[in-house]
Amino acid sequence: MDRPSSLFDKLWQSHVVHQDEDGTTLLYIDRHLVYEVTSPQAFEGLRLNGRSPRRPETVIATVDHNVPTTTKERHSTDSIPDILSRQQVKQLEKNCKEFNINFFGLGSRNQGIIHVIGPELGGTLPGMTVVAGDSHTSTHGAFGALAFGVGTSDVEHVLATQCLAMKPMKQMLVKIEGTLPFNTSAKDLILTVIQRLGAGGGAGYAIEFDGPVIRQLSMEGRMTICNMAIEAGARVGLVSVDEKTIDYLRNRPYAPQKRYWDAAVTRWQSLVSDPEAHFDKTLVIEASTIRPMVTWGTSPDMVSSVDDVVPDPDDEVNPVKREGMRRALEYMKLLPGTPIRSIQIDKVFIGSCTNSRIEDLRAAAAIVAGKSVSPTVRQALVVPGSGLVKEQAEAEGLDLIFKKSGFEWREPGCSMCLGMNDDRLAPGERCASTSNRNFEGRQGTGG
Numbered sequence: 001m002d003r004p005s006s007l008f009d010k011l012w013q014s015h016v017v018h019q020d021e022d023g024t025t026l027l028y029i030d031r032h033l034v035y036e037v038t039s040p041q042a043f044e045g046l047r048l049n050g051r052s053p054r055r056p057e058t059v060i061a062t063v064d065h066n067v068p069t070t071t072k073e074r075h076s077t078d079s080i081p082d083i084l085s086r087q088q089v090k091q092l093e094k095n096c097k098e099f100n101i102n103f104f105g106l107g108s109r110n111q112g113i114i115h116v117i118g119p120e121l122g123g124t125l126p127g128m129t130v131v132a133g134d135s136h137t138s139t140h141g142a143f144g145a146l147a148f149g150v151g152t153s154d155v156e157h158v159l160a161t162q163c164l165a166m167k168p169m170k171q172m173l174v175k176i177e178g179t180l181p182f183n184t185s186a187k188d189l190i191l192t193v194i195q196r197l198g199a200g201g202g203a204g205y206a207i208e209f210d211g212p213v214i215r216q217l218s219m220e221g222r223m224t225i226c227n228m229a230i231e232a233g234a235r236v237g238l239v240s241v242d243e244k245t246i247d248y249l250r251n252r253p254y255a256p257q258k259r260y261w262d263a264a265v266t267r268w269q270s271l272v273s274d275p276e277a278h279f280d281k282t283l284v285i286e287a288s289t290i291r292p293m294v295t296w297g298t299s300p301d302m303v304s305s306v307d308d309v310v311p312d313p314d315d316e317v318n319p320v321k322r323e324g325m326r327r328a329l330e331y332m333k334l335l336p337g338t339p340i341r342s343i344q345i346d347k348v349f350i351g352s353c354t355n356s357r358i359e360d361l362r363a364a365a366a367i368v369a370g371k372s373v374s375p376t377v378r379q380a381l382v383v384p385g386s387g388l389v390k391e392q393a394e395a396e397g398l399d400l401i402f403k404k405s406g407f408e409w410r411e412p413g414c415s416m417c418l419g420m421n422d423d424r425l426a427p428g429e430r431c432a433s434t435s436n437r438n439f440e441g442r443q444g445t446g447g
């Protein structure tokens with residue numbers, strides 16, 4: 001009998017082009033997602049070397065990180081106020097035209113955050129290798145795809161050769177037993193996993209998430225989990241394929257259609273870890289212990305339950321961690337022992353590739369309906385992850401609920417997730433964000 005394989009083994013093995021004695025492997029890449037920030041040098045490199053993309057039809061390009069999110073500033077690329085952003089957006093458009101790449105620009109209803117539009121279009125399929133010059137490419141692992149972020153030189157390499165040299169990874173299984181308690185979601189679950197593993201605990205691993213709770217989650221929830229695998233240090237997050245995966249993909253424009261569909265489904269159904277598959281490490285979490293979580297610090301593992309208080313660095317035995325906590329509290333201007341619920345915020349951001357899909361907007365709208373943004377909150381933004389999410393939300397009247405409550409309803413993009421566009425925090429402002437990283441200065445200097 002064949003040795004039992006994990007999902008990771010199956011994905012890796014089916015893409016090996018060549019393997020060196022030290023394990024370094026040349027992998028074939030099926031799907032490449034490209035955006036404006038990490039691609040200009042890659043295209044320039046191609047040009048300088050007289051090369052062109054080997055399979056342009058496997059590339060999907062869009063603009064997300066530095067696009068404005070107000071209608072006024074984006075009715076054309078010329079209206080983007082920031083010069084560098086305007087140049088990068090225009091350059092990508094030009095590069096895609098020159099190299100015959102599918103591009104969803106500002107005017108397209110398919111424009112959005114790459115990690116939202118890839119799955120939404122059926123561009124991410126089970127069994128694929130998926131790369132992008134962005135660390136949160138791990139998101140796509142929710143579909144039983146081997147997906148990871150690469151650097152700009154690798155963006156060029158994949159464009160030119162459709163291959164990538166990779167070192168082997170260790171494998172971790174994170175199993176979530178039981179059922180998620182009332183008022184907790186995929187985000188609380190992954191923050192709990194990161195708290196348990198630490199921000200570096202997943203380094204060198206591909207993490208597969210499994211167990212009854214993962215099976216109960218929607219595809220949106222699974223994407224949230226895989227999205228943040230990187231915040232535990234892992235480059236890859238994975239979920240084995242099931243009926244939900246297949247249902248989500250049916251009739252998506254880039255998914256196999258008609259007579260190809262059944263054959264694809266048969267193959268996808270084999271993309272699960274075998275029962276006795278080997279993992280280098282296993283973490284089991286009982287879901288009933290999960291509480292609504294927030295971060296109080298400047299690293300994604302600095303998390304507490306909303307019912308808790310800001311922790312005291314003096315209680316931390318590890319001197320490195322203790323120092324990190326002190327520094328974070330100083331930056332956040334928070335005191336140990338402060339109840340989390342009493343922390344004043346200046347802004348609210350609902351969006352990002354972690355939490356800007358339709359399910360997230362429905363959940364947020366259900367909570368804010370009939371209530372108003374507090375007068376002490378200066379700005380509250382809702383930024384849909386893509387043009388299609390925005391359309392769907394508007395068809396359901398969610399935009400009206402948000403606007404009535406005092407939120408601004410914006411156009412798709414990365415927005416306040418990171419300070420590469422006009423949606424930023426001012427120095428000293430505190431923001432409650434649904435995004436994935438809380439690093440110092442990420443949402444605006446001193447914010």
Ligand SMILES: CC(C)[C@H](C(=O)O)[C@@H](O)C(=O)O
Nearest residue numbers: 037038133134135136149418
């Ligand atoms: C700009 C990009 C390289 C970066 C990433 O790789 O993740 C960004 O998307 C982020 O979230 O910090």
Ligand code: SF4
Nearest residue numbers: 136352353414417418
């Ligand atoms: S939404 Fe945030 S985390 Fe996601 S790709 Fe954009 S900047 Fe990175």
